[in-house]
Amino acid sequence: MITSAALCPAPPLLARELTGSDPVAPELRQACLDATAALLADGPDVVTVVGVAAISRAWPAHGGLDLAAYGPGLVSAEPLVPLPLGLGARLLDQAGYSGRRELQSVGEHEPAAACAALGARLAGTALRVALLVMADGSARRGLKAPGYLDERSFSFDATVEEAVRAGDLAALLALDPVLAAELMATGRAGWQVLAGAMNGRRPATEIRYCDDPFGVAYLVASLRAGG
Amino acid sequence: MTSGAGPRAQGPLRLGRATFPESQPLIMGIVNRTPDSFFRPGLTWDESAAMARVDQVIAEGADIVDVGGIPAAPGFEVDVAEEIRRTAAFIAAIRARYPDVVISVDTWRHETGRAACEAGADLLNDSWGGHDERLADVAAEFGAGLVCSHAGRQQPRTRPFRVAYADVMADVLDQTTRLADRAVAAGVPPDRIVVDAAHDFGKNTWHSLEVTRRLAEMTDTGWPVLVSLSNKDFVGETLNLPPEQRLPGTLAATSICAWLGARIFRVHQVTESRQVVDMVAAIRGDRPPARAVRGLA
Numbered sequence: 001m002i003t004s005a006a007l008c009p010a011p012p013l014l015a016r017e018l019t020g021s022d023p024v025a026p027e028l029r030q031a032c033l034d035a036t037a038a039l040l041a042d043g044p045d046v047v048t049v050v051g052v053a054a055i056s057r058a059w060p061a062h063g064g065l066d067l068a069a070y071g072p073g074l075v076s077a078e079p080l081v082p083l084p085l086g087l088g089a090r091l092l093d094q095a096g097y098s099g100r101r102e103l104q105s106v107g108e109h110e111p112a113a114a115c116a117a118l119g120a121r122l123a124g125t126a127l128r129v130a131l132l133v134m135a136d137g138s139a140r141r142g143l144k145a146p147g148y149l150d151e152r153s154f155s156f157d158a159t160v161e162e163a164v165r166a167g168d169l170a171a172l173l174a175l176d177p178v179l180a181a182e183l184m185a186t187g188r189a190g191w192q193v194l195a196g197a198m199n200g201r202r203p204a205t206e207i208r209y210c211d212d213p214f215g216v217a218y219l220v221a222s223l224r225a226g227g
Numbered sequence: 228m229t230s231g232a233g234p235r236a237q238g239p240l241r242l243g244r245a246t247f248p249e250s251q252p253l254i255m256g257i258v259n260r261t262p263d264s265f266f267r268p269g270l271t272w273d274e275s276a277a278m279a280r281v282d283q284v285i286a287e288g289a290d291i292v293d294v295g296g297i298p299a300a301p302g303f304e305v306d307v308a309e310e311i312r313r314t315a316a317f318i319a320a321i322r323a324r325y326p327d328v329v330i331s332v333d334t335w336r337h338e339t340g341r342a343a344c345e346a347g348a349d350l351l352n353d354s355w356g357g358h359d360e361r362l363a364d365v366a367a368e369f370g371a372g373l374v375c376s377h378a379g380r381q382q383p384r385t386r387p388f389r390v391a392y393a394d395v396m397a398d399v400l401d402q403t404t405r406l407a408d409r410a411v412a413a414g415v416p417p418d419r420i421v422v423d424a425a426h427d428f429g430k431n432t433w434h435s436l437e438v439t440r441r442l443a444e445m446t447d448t449g450w451p452v453l454v455s456l457s458n459k460d461f462v463g464e465t466l467n468l469p470p471e472q473r474l475p476g477t478l479a480a481t482s483i484c485a486w487l488g489a490r491i492f493r494v495h496q497v498t499e500s501r502q503v504v505d506m507v508a509a510i511r512g513d514r515p516p517a518r519a520v521r522g523l524a
Contacts, residue, residue, distance in 0.1 A: 012389055018433065022467060069391035072437040083389065139388055146388040148301035184388065 002197045002225050003044060003128045006035040007164060008091065009187070009218040010051060010084035010134040012070045031209035031220040036091040036132065038222045044130035046100040047092060048122050051084025051134040052189045053105035056118060061101050065090050084134035084190070091132065106189045112173045115189050119196025133194045135187025137217025145215025147184040156183055157217040160191060161210055164221050167202040169195040201225055235449030240490065241418045242291065242329040242372050243349035250513035252485055252504040255291040255331060255493040256284030257457065260313040264298045266458045266470050266495055274317060281321055285328060287497035293352055294318055295333030299428070301384045307338045315342040322347030335383050337361035344369035354425055354455070355383040357406045367414030374421045374453055375406035379429020387429050395434045396441045399424045400448065407450050421491060423453040427460050435461035439480055446488030453491035454484045478503050486511065
């Protein structure tokens with residue numbers, strides 16, 4: 001069952017190498033490192049990284065980040081895995097985690113029920129499962145945002161934040177996939193995997209970062225499952 | 228001409244009634260008929276200000292005047308009718324005032340391209356990677372030139388969002404040469420076709436720097452290369468400077484592209500760009516100094 005979970009965003013700029021001399025988002029990186037450390041604090045049997053990709057599948061556990069795809073000339077860590085999984089794997093490396101890990105993508109178009117079922121299955125892979133979910137909110141939160149401004153993004157992201165803050169993860173299952181796609185909220189399926197993994201339990205949560213410095217909603221949170 | 232093994236020779240480029248040899252770098256001066264472009268927004272929104280700007284860029288040494296009615300960034304919708312309203316009559320006025328200057332229209336839409344050609348435009352400058360396939364047909368019909376660009380399969384007026392390439396330059400070469408071949412098949416004269424890597428379009432800053440570094444691979448295809456670098460975000464992000472302070476970075480990138488064989492430079496600041504490309508042409512040996520007496524008297 002799930003004992004703890006961490007929620008982190010998955011922008012390429014989380015990789016320090018990609019932002020040049022300016023660290024650009026040090027607070028965001030630190031919050032992700034803190035959330036990862038907390039995730040590992042009580043010694044899980046397995047850490048499963050979950051990220052949204054084209055299809056749902058398991059990836060090689062030793063897969064790494066495809067840095068060269070974003071910064072030609074940089075060195076990618078083979079075997080390549082989708083961006084959110086590569087970033088999650090790197091967070092585990094940075095936290096010094098060397099235990100059992102799994103990398104699992106969830107398809108961007110998976111309906112909520114399939115996401116929840118995947119989460120339930122992941123929760124059953126060991127006695128003590130820690131979940132690192134790499135998922136982003138809307139990329140349409142301002143005139144300079146990647147997707148330009150869509151006013152609906154504010155209430156959408158607020159719903160997600162409030163659900164996580166309250167530990168009411170079931171509310172995430174009600175997110176509209178069509179609206180999420182329109183808002184370029186690429187993390188929708190990942191949140192719903194998390195909700196399925198928690199299986200109705202209300203975890204204690206801590207929001208570590210919640211901001212949109214580049215027009216994309218980033219949410220970093222720690223979740224500790226109750227009994 | 229296609230991208231094959233080994234460099235291909237560059238030939239003369241024809242634009243309008245003029246023929247330009249490989250050794251002559253061309254400056255394309257930007258004249259935006261928009262209220263909201265990223266650099267000096269609204270500067271030439273007013274028609275009399277826009278014509279004064281045309282006078283200025285030609286006086287400063289521009290070979291081509293590039294008229295655009297829509298900003299690249301997302302924003303207020305500009306439909307076909309409004310885009311034509313902003314550009315076509317203005318192009319006709321430029322043509323009447325300057326019978327021989329090369330006039331380009333910055334558009335991805337074939338309807339706008341057609342209106343511009345009817346008004347006297349010589350070159351259809353499509354920054355959005357052949358999004359509208361019928362634009363090439365319009366170029367063929369009017370005997371106009373066509374810019375074939377790499378926009379990374381982005382929709383027009385969208386910003387790149389986490390774009391990734393196994394090899395960005397390979398993608399640029401594949402897409403631009405394919406579009407150029409398609410234009411030839413559509414009937415566009417091959418010596419009126421230009422390719423453009425389209426810095427910033429469908430690219431992050433690292434991608435645009437890589438394309439700049441490897442521009443020789445593009446000039447080696449044999450197609451004349453246009454570069455549009457002027458004050459763009461990849462310059463701003465590299466130097467951490469706002470648009471109005473990006474001229475030195477722009478000129479640095481300009482000189483590298485000139486050295487690597489680019490032939491058309493789309494710019495806001497004509498005087499400075501003209502000096503840079505002429506200086507680089509002299510260093511390459513393509514152009515004699517204007518006046519050399521030192522040590523010679």
